[in-house]
Amino acid sequence: MLWLKAVLRDPNAELRVGWNNKKKRPAVDRRVAIVQYDYVVVIVMTGQKKADFVTAFIADEVALRKIRTNPEWTKKNR
Numbered sequence: 786m787l788w789l790k791a792v793l794r795d796p797n798a799e800l801r802v803g804w805n806n807k808k809k810r811p812a813v814d815r816r817v818a819i820v821q822y823d824y825v826v827v828i829v830m831t832g833q834k835k836a837d838f839v840t841a842f843i844a845d846e847v848a849l850r851k852i853r854t855n856p857e858w859t860k861k862n863r
Contacts, residue, residue, distance in 0.1 A: 795818070799820075800857060801852055802815065802855045802857070803839075811855045814829055816830065817852055824841070824842075824843055825841065
């Protein structure tokens, strides 16, 4: 899983707040990273410096547009 670590530490990754499907709203405990234009990695924050891997996938244009409607993720979002 070295690729996952590389994505999570990529300074050029576009970071967005994730989505809570049950509540139908952005979820600040989820972080979405977009790298190399269309590769998406989703994690859920479980602690100050801890997170669990949720999923990773290559997103199409529709998915990328939806992801980009969420606010940018910053450390203040936690």
